């Protein structure tokens with residue numbers, strides 16, 4: 001049991017729900033009536049409140065804007081046909097949030113604020129959770145440095161927020177991917193395993209250049225040789241070679257430990273597939289492709305869940321796939337949907353009831 005905390009609530013005078021589209025909302029465009037807010041001051045978390053979603057006041061010298069101490073999470077909630085609300089594996093996101101905080105020299109957020117604050121906030125804005133198939137409520141916890149001075153040192157004050165955003169189906173079209181050989185997302189000893197804002201900022205130029213070449217995203221490779229595969233865009237990556245599923249291992253600290261990645265590994269093993277978490281190089285992919293044993297390639301993440309890869313370009317080589325024939329990815333996707341839609345028993349305890 002989590003210690004109960006008293007979270008004061010300031011309610012909106014008038015809900016915006018009726019003015020918001022109820023289906024096919026684009027990702028992250030609409031926000032619910034309320035947000036959770038807390039401030040870290042004098043070494044402790046204070047002012048935990050739920051209040052109307054609204055602009056914040058900030059100083060132009062706010063530390064997060066200048067030095068980038070900012071981390072976030074991405075979680076989804078669903079509503080079943082009886083109106084019950086469930087969040088998918090939020091404790092894993094809570095744990096990861098505090099691992100990101102530690103790496104970015106930021107204070108941990110206590111469980112009673114993160115988890116109970118999220119529960120209370122979602123319960124309040126429950127009517128905003130779309131009940132339609134493949135729709136969800138996207139949950140965005142975020143923390144950033146709020147000291148107002150330009151000296152370079154860890155901030156002494158921080159703000160923590162939880163925002164809620166109703167979202168329609170994320171149509172994950174099969175992706176055309178180019179293997180990245182110039183830019184680097186993450187290096188050992190760096191911050192690649194943390195979900196900090198700068199990782200996203202640093203990735204955008206590579207993605208834009210890929211798009212200019214007619215590709216959707218890049219397949220990140222290691223910083224030293226540009227040959228060991230890391231992630232696809234901001235998703236974890238899986239390959240099926242000769243009926244074995246392979247995904248890059250986490251020990252170097254260059255891979256974000258996706259909750260979807262972990263769920264997919266669990267389900268693949270339940271399907272009877274062998275799963276290997278290890279180093280995998282572009283040379284191994286090319287060789288398998290040449291032999292005809294590279295069967296599937298796909299990315300995993302909370303927003304899209306599973307995104308198939310239909311083309312991989314490396315130098316002048318083009319590897320083409322037919323995602324319509326991806327049996328493994330399709331079955332994992334279906335099994336995850338069945339768990340979310342409560343069509344099968346939740347044997348893993350992944351669905352957290354509000």
Ligand SMILES: *Cc1c(COP(=O)(O)O)cnc(C)c1O
Nearest residue numbers: 234235236256258259260301302
């Ligand atoms: C968030 C994220 C993922 C996916 O993690 P999930 O927990 O599955 O949503 C993968 N890679 C990067 C770089 C990320 O930031």
